[in-house]
Amino acid sequence: MTADPARLEAWFANQGWTPFGFQREVWSAMAAGRSGLLHATTGSGKTFAVWMGALQRACLGPGLQVLWLTPMRALAADTVRALQGPLPVLAPDWQVAARTGDTPSADRARQERRWPQALVTTPESLSLLLTRADARDVLGAVHTVVVDEWHELLGSKRGVQVQLALARLRRWCPTLAVWGLSATLGNLDEAMRALVADADGLLVRGRIDKSLRIDTVLPPAAGRFSWAGHLGAQMRVPVIEEIERASTTLVFTNVRSQAEIWYQWLLQERPQWAGEVAVHHGSLDPSVRAWVEAGLKAGSLKAVVATSSLDLGVDFLPVERVLQIGSAKGVARLLQRAGRSGHAPGRESRVTLVPTNTLELVEAVAARRAALAGRVESRQSPDKPLDVLVQHLVTVALGGGFDDDLYDEVRSAPAYVGLTRAEFDWALRFCERGGDSLGAYPDYHRIALVDGRWCVPDRGIARRHRLQVGTIVADASMPVKWLGGGVLGHVEESFIARLKPGDVFVFAGRVLEFVRARDLVAYVRASSRSRGAIPYWGGGRMPLSTELAEAVREVLDEARLALGVSVARDGLDASGIPDPAGPAQPLALASAPQAATVLAEPEMQAATPMLQAQARLSRLPARDELLVERMRSREGHHVFVYPFAGRNVHIGLAQLLAWRLARGVPNTWSISVNDHGFELLAAREPDLRALDDGSVLAAGDLMADVLASLNSGELAQRRFREIARVAGLVFSGYPGAPKSLKQLQASSGLFYEVFRKYDPANLLLGQAEQEVLSQELELQRLSDALARMAGQRRVTVELKAPSPFALPLMVERLRERLSTEQLKDRLERLVAASERALQPARGRRAREAVGAGQV
DNA sequence: GACCTGCTGCGGTTTG
Numbered sequence: 001m002t003a004d005p006a007r008l009e010a011w012f013a014n015q016g017w018t019p020f021g022f023q024r025e026v027w028s029a030m031a032a033g034r035s036g037l038l039h040a041t042t043g044s045g046k047t048f049a050v051w052m053g054a055l056q057r058a059c060l061g062p063g064l065q066v067l068w069l070t071p072m073r074a075l076a077a078d079t080v081r082a083l084q085g086p087l088p089v090l091a092p093d094w095q096v097a098a099r100t101g102d103t104p105s106a107d108r109a110r111q112e113r114r115w116p117q118a119l120v121t122t123p124e125s126l127s128l129l130l131t132r133a134d135a136r137d138v139l140g141a142v143h144t145v146v147v148d149e150w151h152e153l154l155g156s157k158r159g160v161q162v163q164l165a166l167a168r169l170r171r172w173c174p175t176l177a178v179w180g181l182s183a184t185l186g187n188l189d190e191a192m193r194a195l196v197a198d199a200d201g202l203l204v205r206g207r208i209d210k211s212l213r214i215d216t217v218l219p220p221a222a223g224r225f226s227w228a229g230h231l232g233a234q235m236r237v238p239v240i241e242e243i244e245r246a247s248t249t250l251v252f253t254n255v256r257s258q259a260e261i262w263y264q265w266l267l268q269e270r271p272q273w274a275g276e277v278a279v280h281h282g283s284l285d286p287s288v289r290a291w292v293e294a295g296l297k298a299g300s301l302k303a304v305v306a307t308s309s310l311d312l313g314v315d316f317l318p319v320e321r322v323l324q325i326g327s328a329k330g331v332a333r334l335l336q337r338a339g340r341s342g343h344a345p346g347r348e349s350r351v352t353l354v355p356t357n358t359l360e361l362v363e364a365v366a367a368r369r370a371a372l373a374g375r376v377e378s379r380q381s382p383d384k385p386l387d388v389l390v391q392h393l394v395t396v397a398l399g400g401g402f403d404d405d406l407y408d409e410v411r412s413a414p415a416y417v418g419l420t421r422a423e424f425d426w427a428l429r430f431c432e433r434g435g436d437s438l439g440a441y442p443d444y445h446r447i448a449l450v451d452g453r454w455c456v457p458d459r460g461i462a463r464r465h466r467l468q469v470g471t472i473v474a475d476a477s478m479p480v481k482w483l484g485g486g487v488l489g490h491v492e493e494s495f496i497a498r499l500k501p502g503d504v505f506v507f508a509g510r511v512l513e514f515v516r517a518r519d520l521v522a523y524v525r526a527s528s529r530s531r532g533a534i535p536y537w538g539g540g541r542m543p544l545s546t547e548l549a550e551a552v553r554e555v556l557d558e559a560r561l562a563l564g565v566s567v568a569r570d571g572l573d574a575s576g577i578p579d580p581a582g583p584a585q586p587l588a589l590a591s592a593p594q595a596a597t598v599l600a601e602p603e604m605q606a607a608t609p610m611l612q613a614q615a616r617l618s619r620l621p622a623r624d625e626l627l628v629e630r631m632r633s634r635e636g637h638h639v640f641v642y643p644f645a646g647r648n649v650h651i652g653l654a655q656l657l658a659w660r661l662a663r664g665v666p667n668t669w670s671i672s673v674n675d676h677g678f679e680l681l682a683a684r685e686p687d688l689r690a691l692d693d694g695s696v697l698a699a700g701d702l703m704a705d706v707l708a709s710l711n712s713g714e715l716a717q718r719r720f721r722e723i724a725r726v727a728g729l730v731f732s733g734y735p736g737a738p739k740s741l742k743q744l745q746a747s748s749g750l751f752y753e754v755f756r757k758y759d760p761a762n763l764l765l766g767q768a769e770q771e772v773l774s775q776e777l778e779l780q781r782l783s784d785a786l787a788r789m790a791g792q793r794r795v796t797v798e799l800k801a802p803s804p805f806a807l808p809l810m811v812e813r814l815r816e817r818l819s820t821e822q823l824k825d826r827l828e829r830l831v832a833a834s835e836r837a838l839q840p841a842r843g844r845r846a847r848e849a850v851g852a853g854q855v
Numbered sequence: 856g857a858c859c860t861g862c863t864g865c866g867g868t869t870t871g
Binding site: 824 | 856857859860861862863864865866867868869
């Protein structure tokens, strides 16, 4: 028995709503039993579209029929509320309930006595349901699964876990309908296929009429806006004025400390706002966060400063304005944040960018252009991660067991279409015997064949497995110790992993030499060198996306053309600007008038002083040029390169170049990177012929060189820790008695060593290496960048003073080893040098500088 | 006058 479509209309009419076209489209597809992906912004009525469709398929009666997956516990309760609305009309017998990690045990018990017809849950909780011996009894009648915020899950192992669970459910109910809800993605078709697998899926685009506005808060004095920096202190007053003009504003920052700082600034400038502004990020206690979210919902807060912790969730917020402080880093991220405003059908979404340095003014134009053109990043599902498979095999063995045909079921999950029988059998044997090296340890004999079915005979193993379900592994930090003992503090493992013995870095105000990492402690000794500081790379998880980086190159190129034209027209001595029509640059001058329009953008007008300074002190590179700047200072010999390819790629490029350059003539390089370029600083005069002739940029044996230039063994070992945890090799302890991080690290390090020695064919080792290359080093992006650079003309400029492009890189490096006061002094000297070089009277020097750079 | 750095997300045993 299914609900009458007329009743759907009646329910909507009752609310005073008329269904949108896309909602009807979803209903009819679902009534026909189809699966699909609904692409729509939040607050567009997508929840109702899919929920009403699910009810049309309802077989009224007891038993679980609809599963609704959400990536965040906090969204579950909201979703239950939203789903309950139409129930009295359409399915009065139905119950909707949430089940996540924070569901009280009394509620769980009640659910298990009589399952609700619809359950809102997380991917992890669904996997836990699959570990129940009665999994098939509980889940066998599920005919519809909705995966909310699929774009959030798709690219991660959490998404793979969802795919495996769906494969299981599909086995039990071949007519299973799966619907994903997703925000904008560059690869919606692929995203849908990952979810619906072989089914004939329908991609529905909801409410595309929603208008989008991306504008920028301009710095008060454009000519004096900082070339470097990420905090945005100069934007305090303009931001506060924006907040004052709106009822409620969400202020997004990129990092937690920045959120805290901005929160303090707001209170300093407007003490009367105490109690009306708040801060929200992932390190805050959940109770504080809940208070802030409730305040937002109630409309009692004027502004909240947040990190991406507020990207999702808290639906139906009365947020009027969204500000983004600093780079949005990606188009999808910007759109997501824009979507937090105008959160109702028909209302405009608006996000206002707040640049924190002059290059971000250019980036703002690029971001708007890419966003309006729909150049949105793609997300790829991980390719057959074996750690997730191993976990799933144990899960299924617990949940009623399996026999030989599980291989086909697993391969029906799109992430595993390429899984070979040998790989599957390896995973199976690994669950059975712990692979070639752990045969003697019963703890790793997790599954066994009993009466032709694989199951988990040991109750202790079963219990521990249920405690370990999931793929999220928290970041770890490593203590930094003197060789003689004594802890200096903790730093991210990812940082230590990139160090080679002998590397010098700065930490806790000291210059330290990295000696070795052992048992996950970084041992150091004091270094007598004053330079050689390697920057702190942090997580480096937020590089400028490929799409945004490309748009920045585009906008810069147009600005170069337009500025060249306008400077010449204004009769200014074109001293600083290499003649755009000169023979060295056979430019497509036809595009100049087009390019001139880019300067009409208000952000570009504000950025013009910086761009002119760059042109005079150095050069604005054309798209087919790779700008290399060199400078001598008391620090040594600087080489700046600007591929505009995002910081992860620049880390790899900088390491690679330093390594290749030092291969000929040994030298010690300090490295500094940002999203636009990188700096190599050598103490001794370097031999740059390989850079000049381009041979250093040759693809060559890229993989081998990258591996050699980085401490890839450390990287892989760190990666392996996650894999060991997901694959269930490492047990993190019972709730209330968790094992220390050190214990966990020691044991996963042990596994890594044992496998390498006694089980080198262990496929989890290979997975660790693959993940390092593809995710951390972004090898594909790196080789793309290298290919592009090799095809560009290198233009080398000798700098007399730091250029606007170079200054942020120098600051980045200096910051690591100077106190705030020292840095301030140093910066003042650097900037003064740039300003002197820019004086008209010294135009001759600048001209010389630029002239010397012509290739 | 220019400086502050890197996000998010989940799960939960114990049974003589």
